[in-house]
Amino acid sequence: MEYSLDEVIETVRMTLYHNFDIRTVTLGINLKDCIDPDIESFKSNVYDKVTEYGKRLVNEAGKIEDKYGIPIINKRISVTPVSLIVESCKEDAPIEIAKTLDMAARDANIDFIGGYGALVQKGMTRADSRLIDSLPEMLSGTERVCAFLNVGSTVSGMNMDAVIKLGNILKDIAGKTDNGIGCTKFAVFSNAPEDNPFMAGAFHGVGEPDFSLNIGISGPGVVRSVVEKNRDCDLTGLSEVIKRTAFKITRAGELIGRELASNMNVPFGIVDISLASTTKVGDSVAGIVEMMGIEKMGAPGSTAALALLIDAVKKGGAMASGNVGGLSGTFIPVSEDSGMNEAVRSGALSIEKLEALTAVCSVGLDMIAIPGDTPAETISAIIADELSIGVVNGKTTGVRLIPVPGKIAGDYVNFGGLLGETYVMDISKFSSRDFILRGGRMPSPITSMRN
Amino acid sequence: MPKDLVFITVIGKDQKGIIASISNAVFKHNINIEDLNQKVMDGYFVMTMLADMADSRASIGDIKKEFTEIEKQMDLKIQVQHENIFKAMHRV
Numbered sequence: 001m002e003y004s005l006d007e008v009i010e011t012v013r014m015t016l017y018h019n020f021d022i023r024t025v026t027l028g029i030n031l032k033d034c035i036d037p038d039i040e041s042f043k044s045n046v047y048d049k050v051t052e053y054g055k056r057l058v059n060e061a062g063k064i065e066d067k068y069g070i071p072i073i074n075k076r077i078s079v080t081p082v083s084l085i086v087e088s089c090k091e092d093a094p095i096e097i098a099k100t101l102d103m104a105a106r107d108a109n110i111d112f113i114g115g116y117g118a119l120v121q122k123g124m125t126r127a128d129s130r131l132i133d134s135l136p137e138m139l140s141g142t143e144r145v146c147a148f149l150n151v152g153s154t155v156s157g158m159n160m161d162a163v164i165k166l167g168n169i170l171k172d173i174a175g176k177t178d179n180g181i182g183c184t185k186f187a188v189f190s191n192a193p194e195d196n197p198f199m200a201g202a203f204h205g206v207g208e209p210d211f212s213l214n215i216g217i218s219g220p221g222v223v224r225s226v227v228e229k230n231r232d233c234d235l236t237g238l239s240e241v242i243k244r245t246a247f248k249i250t251r252a253g254e255l256i257g258r259e260l261a262s263n264m265n266v267p268f269g270i271v272d273i274s275l276a277s278t279t280k281v282g283d284s285v286a287g288i289v290e291m292m293g294i295e296k297m298g299a300p301g302s303t304a305a306l307a308l309l310i311d312a313v314k315k316g317g318a319m320a321s322g323n324v325g326g327l328s329g330t331f332i333p334v335s336e337d338s339g340m341n342e343a344v345r346s347g348a349l350s351i352e353k354l355e356a357l358t359a360v361c362s363v364g365l366d367m368i369a370i371p372g373d374t375p376a377e378t379i380s381a382i383i384a385d386e387l388s389i390g391v392v393n394g395k396t397t398g399v400r401l402i403p404v405p406g407k408i409a410g411d412y413v414n415f416g417g418l419l420g421e422t423y424v425m426d427i428s429k430f431s432s433r434d435f436i437l438r439g440g441r442m443p444s445p446i447t448s449m450r451n
Numbered sequence: 452m453p454k455d456l457v458f459i460t461v462i463g464k465d466q467k468g469i470i471a472s473i474s475n476a477v478f479k480h481n482i483n484i485e486d487l488n489q490k491v492m493d494g495y496f497v498m499t500m501l502a503d504m505a506d507s508r509a510s511i512g513d514i515k516k517e518f519t520e521i522e523k524q525m526d527l528k529i530q531v532q533h534e535n536i537f538k539a540m541h542r543v
Contacts, residue, residue: 003458003541005488005489005490005499007540007541008458008460008499009460009462009492009497009499010541011532011536011537011540012460012462012532016462016528063512066510066511066512066515067532067533068532068533069530069531069536070532070536248540249540251540252536252539254539255535255536255539
């Protein structure tokens with residue numbers, strides 16, 4: 001036999017016992033060719049294109065799942081940023097398009113569709129502004145549509161006028177939905193990638209072709225199990241074994257992504273090698289860090305451990321695929337990762353430590369519940385802090401905060417399903433108001449001048 | 452005709468008739484057994500069978516359905532995976 005028994009069993013065990021799966025296959029669809037001066041024709045073009053390709057995606061992904069025995073958890077769609085395609089339309093066009101996307105996703109059996117957003121890092125057009133103002137209505141009135149905004153970039157700096165708006169917008173969204181759950185479908189970014197397959201922030205960027213099939217692999221459980229098997233090796237050795245594992249799971253993702261794209265007759269885009277945790281016990285990034293020797297995620301040493309982890313994942317992933325892209329960091333969502341949640345509950349992990357963790361590897365402050373009475377300016381300031389890390393360090397950072405109405409620090413919230421459960425985090429009581437309300441644009445950092 | 456190879460992996464408690472049941476199901480669908488390996492690992496019976504589906508009309512999905520009953524009756528885990536995934540993960 002060309003493969004040893006051990007090799008075959010290693011692959012089989014990854015899926016059977018360590019939750020290895022393809023977290024998402026996300027088909028990017030260009031909607032610019034759907035634009036029509038007549039809103040009804042516009043909507044029908046969007047509906048037809050999304051449902052046709054959505055159904056094909058679900059069908060073909062099912063066949064690949066069978067062929068390789070690796071579960072594909074989510075089949076999703078990202079579209080051209082909606083603010084761009086409604087520029088010439090009437091006031092209520094963004095909402096009308098969102099409802100169409102929602103219906104198309106439902107009819108094609110797609111659980112989330114991303115792209116209701118705008119790129120406003122340098123300023124807002126009228127359509128951008130209209131779309132931002134519509135977010136509370138959109139997120140409370142649709143089920144499957146996800147929203148994003150890019151408000152900062154290393155080249156342009158940060159649009160603080162947009163950041164000011166966001167504090168109030170997030171509170172509005174939270175007020176209109178149960179437990180503020182609408183906020184879980186909205187991510188704010190700096191340096192947002194145009195080919196990210198993960199929700200809530202996925203959109204089909206303007207530099208993309210008509211279609212692009214992007215894939216997000218997963219495997220915190222697999223990495224945790226190799227760390228567990230290598231209790232005695234030093235950190236150099238540990239990095240090496242993580243690298244090898246990341247290589248293997250990325251290769252599996254690349255194979256599946258390429259074959260799916262080819263079967264659908266669309267271009268293959270990227271493999272996002274982010275370690276994406278789930279609420280399942282053992283499928284946790286915090287669990288990996290703790291297995292490395294940190295008592296609880298958030299304790300001193302956590303930042304270094306996470307830095308080592310993602311560096312090894314990137315090195316293995318880069319060797320495995322020439323198409324690594326998207327976010328390709330580590331996700332450390334609080335509610336969606338049972339280990340992170342436990343670290344918050346036990347008091348080991350604060351929002352300040354979370355911010356530090358995001359500086360070395362992760363993609364941001366994700367799925368964090370904060371007290372419902374947090375002032376809007378404080379929410380804007382948390383967003384500004386996090387996105388500054390991205391702007392200055394030339395990396396993507398994102399924020400997905402949920403100011404849960406009526407809840408205070410320490411309260412428990414359950415968002416249900418994959419969104420998980422969490423404890424409301426404590427936020428500084430000191431004011432940032434006068435700084436935030438200055439508005440304007442934070443200039444781009446000197447490091448952006450590279451030409 | 453090019454081969455269409457799949458790995459059938461069985462993990463479970465050692466008992467009589469495992470290989471017989473799997474081989475029987477495979478034979479029914481005109482699938483040829485190319486190679487077979489088995490051992491006891493961490494107290495569990497583990498078997499991998501390399502099989503060629505080129506002459507079979509069945510899909511991997513059909514074979515999996517066939518195995519569902521055996522999994523239940525004999526309390527086993529049976530995985531069927533196309534060979535390409537092993538090539539991708541274990542060969543540079």
